[in-house]
Amino acid sequence: MTTDANVTARVRASFEKQKIMRLLGATLTDVQRGQVEITLPFREELTQQHGFLHAGVVTTILDSACGYAALSVMPEGAGVLSIEFKVNLLAPAKGNTFMARGRVVRAGRTIVVCSGEVVALQNGKPEEGESVATMLATMLVVQDRPGITD
Amino acid sequence: MTTDANVTARVRASFEKQKIMRLLGATLTDVQRGQVEITLPFREELTQQHGFLHAGVVTTILDSACGYAALSVMPEGAGVLSIEFKVNLLAPAKGNTFMARGRVVRAGRTIVVCSGEVVALQNGKPEEGESVATMLATMLVVQDRPGITD
Amino acid sequence: MTTDANVTARVRASFEKQKIMRLLGATLTDVQRGQVEITLPFREELTQQHGFLHAGVVTTILDSACGYAALSVMPEGAGVLSIEFKVNLLAPAKGNTFMARGRVVRAGRTIVVCSGEVVALQNGKPEEGESVATMLATMLVVQDRPGITD
Amino acid sequence: MTTDANVTARVRASFEKQKIMRLLGATLTDVQRGQVEITLPFREELTQQHGFLHAGVVTTILDSACGYAALSVMPEGAGVLSIEFKVNLLAPAKGNTFMARGRVVRAGRTIVVCSGEVVALQNGKPEEGESVATMLATMLVVQDRPGITD
Numbered sequence: 001m002t003t004d005a006n007v008t009a010r011v012r013a014s015f016e017k018q019k020i021m022r023l024l025g026a027t028l029t030d031v032q033r034g035q036v037e038i039t040l041p042f043r044e045e046l047t048q049q050h051g052f053l054h055a056g057v058v059t060t061i062l063d064s065a066c067g068y069a070a071l072s073v074m075p076e077g078a079g080v081l082s083i084e085f086k087v088n089l090l091a092p093a094k095g096n097t098f099m100a101r102g103r104v105v106r107a108g109r110t111i112v113v114c115s116g117e118v119v120a121l122q123n124g125k126p127e128e129g130e131s132v133a134t135m136l137a138t139m140l141v142v143q144d145r146p147g148i149t150d
Numbered sequence: 151m152t153t154d155a156n157v158t159a160r161v162r163a164s165f166e167k168q169k170i171m172r173l174l175g176a177t178l179t180d181v182q183r184g185q186v187e188i189t190l191p192f193r194e195e196l197t198q199q200h201g202f203l204h205a206g207v208v209t210t211i212l213d214s215a216c217g218y219a220a221l222s223v224m225p226e227g228a229g230v231l232s233i234e235f236k237v238n239l240l241a242p243a244k245g246n247t248f249m250a251r252g253r254v255v256r257a258g259r260t261i262v263v264c265s266g267e268v269v270a271l272q273n274g275k276p277e278e279g280e281s282v283a284t285m286l287a288t289m290l291v292v293q294d295r296p297g298i299t300d
Numbered sequence: 301m302t303t304d305a306n307v308t309a310r311v312r313a314s315f316e317k318q319k320i321m322r323l324l325g326a327t328l329t330d331v332q333r334g335q336v337e338i339t340l341p342f343r344e345e346l347t348q349q350h351g352f353l354h355a356g357v358v359t360t361i362l363d364s365a366c367g368y369a370a371l372s373v374m375p376e377g378a379g380v381l382s383i384e385f386k387v388n389l390l391a392p393a394k395g396n397t398f399m400a401r402g403r404v405v406r407a408g409r410t411i412v413v414c415s416g417e418v419v420a421l422q423n424g425k426p427e428e429g430e431s432v433a434t435m436l437a438t439m440l441v442v443q444d445r446p447g448i449t450d
Numbered sequence: 451m452t453t454d455a456n457v458t459a460r461v462r463a464s465f466e467k468q469k470i471m472r473l474l475g476a477t478l479t480d481v482q483r484g485q486v487e488i489t490l491p492f493r494e495e496l497t498q499q500h501g502f503l504h505a506g507v508v509t510t511i512l513d514s515a516c517g518y519a520a521l522s523v524m525p526e527g528a529g530v531l532s533i534e535f536k537v538n539l540l541a542p543a544k545g546n547t548f549m550a551r552g553r554v555v556r557a558g559r560t561i562v563v564c565s566g567e568v569v570a571l572q573n574g575k576p577e578e579g580e581s582v583a584t585m586l587a588t589m590l591v592v593q594d595r596p597g598i599t600d
Contacts, residue, residue: 017199020207023173048214049167050298055232056213057170060206064198082205083561084588086236086386086436086536088413090406105434106390110560111533111590113388113434134405134413136386136436138534138588140561148200233411234438236386236536236586238563240556255584256540260410261383261440263538263584284555284563286536286586288384288438290411317499320507323473348514349467350598355532356513357470360506364498382505386536448500 007033010076011068014150018064026061028068034104036068042096053093055133058100058118062087062135065102066114070139071150073107078141079148083111085137093132095120102135112139157183160226161218164300168214176211178218184254186218192246203243205283208250208268212237212285215252216264220289221300223257228291229298233261235287243282245270252285262289307333310376311368314450318364326361328368334404336368342396353393355433358400358418362387362435365402366414370439371450373407378441379448383411385437393432395420402435412439457483460526461518464600468514476511478518484554486518492546503543505583508550508568512537512585515552516564520589521600523557528591529598533561535587543582545570552585562589 008031015021015028021038024046030037038061040046040053048054063082071080102116116135122128142148158181165171165178171188174196180187188211190196190203198204213232221230252266266285272278292298308331315321315328321338324346330337338361340346340353348354363382371380402416416435422428442448458481465471465478471488474496480487488511490496490503498504513532521530552566566585572578592598 014199018204019195019197020204023195045169045173047169049164049300050229054168054170054210054213055235056206056210059209059213059237060204063204063206063209079200081242082239084236084238084534084563085205086234087209088234088405088436088438089232090413092231105388106431113390113534115434131406134415134436136388136434138388150199234384234413238555238586238588240563255538256581263384263540265584281556284565284586286538286584288538314499318504319495319497320504323495345469345473347469349464349600350529354468354470354510354513355535356506356510359509359513359537360504363504363506363509379500381542382539384536384538385505386534387509388534389532392531450499 004033007031007072010150011036011072015068020060024057024060031072033072034069036065036072036102038065038100040098053098055089058093058133059087061100062116062118062133065100066116066135066137067139069102069104069114070112073104073112074141077149078143079150081140081142081148083138083140085135087133087135089133091130091132093120095122097121110141112141114139154183157181157222160300161186161222165218170210174207174210181222183222184219186215186222186252188215188250190248203248205239208243208283209237211250212266212268212283215250216266216285216287217289219252219254219264220262223254223262224291227299228293229300231290231292231298233288233290235285237283237285239283241280241282243270245272247271260291262291264289304333307331307372310450311336311372315368320360324357324360331372333372334369336365336372336402338365338400340398353398355389358393358433359387361400362416362418362433365400366416366435366437367439369402369404369414370412373404373412374441377449378443379450381440381442381448383438383440385435387433387435389433391430391432393420395422397421410441412441414439454483457481457522460600461486461522465518470510474507474510481522483522484519486515486522486552488515488550490548503548505539508543508583509537511550512566512568512583515550516566516585516587517589519552519554519564520562523554523562524591527599528593529600531590531592531598533588533590535585537583537585539583541580541582543570545572547571560591562591564589
């Protein structure tokens with residue numbers, strides 16, 4: 001087990017390597033042991049045909065939030081890989097800002113199960129946030145595989 | 151029911167409105183009634199921390215391929231919305247080119263179930279394509295809802 | 301919208317028609333609007349090869365708990381059908397008593413999304429209950445289809 | 451790797467220990483390396499409120515078919531545990547006989563991904579079989595854990 005400062009540093013360092021986050025404009029806005037938040041401002045380049053955020057973009061920030069929540073409880077030197085996830089789209093992804101929160105549901109030696117949620121905010125009014133998607137994900141603890149750390 | 155030419159035109163017109171496809175660099179490479187293919191060349195901007203295509207990007211092209219496969223069998227004027235999907239990541243998404251293929255498994259009046267697969271190609275050698283992900287998705291047939299057509 | 305007493309009566313009447321519940325020995329132990337609990341005592345006849353409750357039995361009580369949670373928020377005369385669900389098995393299903401709780405996450409006109417959990421109790425010590433499974437499910441509101449009410 | 455005769459014997463021996471199969475009346479009707487079939491005759495005791503086979507029963511035979519398909523490709527001495535599965539119910543489960551077929555999609559050292567399908571037959575006319583459900587499942591290869599073999 002690592003200290004909380006190490007957990008944050010480790011997740012942050014790995015997040016910085018996810019080049020897709022930069023392309024989308026997503027940032028890491030909170031890291032705790034077992035819980036991670038990623039924030040994404042709306043941009044037209046990220047939309048599907050009706051002008052909503054594409055479900056795949058919603059999934060991208062959910063997967064990273066869940067994956068890093070899982071990584072935050074893994075032993076040092078281990079890496080995380082998504083085995084699978086399911087996403088329910090609860091409402092059209094309309095809003096100015098989207099916050100994906102992932103948290104660990106169950107941490108085993110090999111498998112970490114996480115759940116995630118994306119909340120859409122209108123004009124930065126957090127009290128009007130609406131849940132637009134929920135994820136249930138299975139993450140693999142990868143050890144001793146070259147190239148797969150963090 | 152529409153003619154096959156109409157099906158292709160309808161899917162193509164809707165795909166052109168998905169701005170995220172342009173940002174990722176994905177193109178629509180095949181449309182048939184009940185089956186759609188989207189192709190995405192590898193770019194470093196699309197990667198996760200180990201240098202593979204991010205699972206969320208894999209999901210983005212799978213979701214569009216499945217959604218348009220569903221739309222291709224819907225009555226004219228109906229729109230498609232993803233209700234939910236599950237993705238299994240079968241292997242690290244390494245390759246030069248990724249092809250997502252969605253097809254209709256069951257088309258009902260309200261619900262269309264689709265399956266999808268992403269194959270990774272190395273240096274354009276299709277014979278060495280490897281399946282890197284599989285999706286099982288549920289799509290909603292949306293009728294009479296303003297703003298949701300195609 | 302119906303009164304709470306009607307909600308309970310409606311769910312209870314439908315549950316009584318689920319003959320599989322009698323075969324398994326499951327009973328309906330709590331009904332509220334948007335939330336339903338089903339309880340199943342352990343029996344050897346319900347096990348898989350390692351002596352745990354079979355994942356399919358876990359799923360059976362989860363599906364009914366989620367389905368009836370969904371039904372409890374539907375208009376009178378509507379019926380409920382499971383479109384799909386995903387279950388994560390979090391721990392081997394060991395215990396004397398299993399409690400499945402389903403609750404509504406999002407209720408739409410056509411689609412109701414529910415989540416569920418199964419907790420295993422040892423010797424009736426609820427304080428030692430362990431979560432053994434979690435479900436994320438999509439239910440269909442069925443109207444005007446003969447034979448499909450409640 | 452074991453011989454095909456050993457694969458069949460191993461799966462059959464484990465299936466015999468699944469007491470739930472006897473309660474439901476399900477039998478193992480085909481075992482090949484990477485593919486397993488389980489057959490279940492309709493009985494009223496297995497139904498939900500509309501008289502169809504309960505989705506949980508459909509899932510039970512699918513999970514065992516997928517789990518044993520996975521076990522059939524694992525090294526001797528390993529055991530199989532279901533990590534998670536997703537099921538889409540494609541049509542009401544009406545029929546006289548239900549056949550669940552599971553097959554391996556991808557076999558890794560730790561994780562085996564399987565897909566499954568349930569076909570409903572009317573009066574034993576296989577040519578009229580209808581697909582009523584599809585599963586996408588993730589199985590864990592369990593080694594060196596007491597009590598978890600086969």
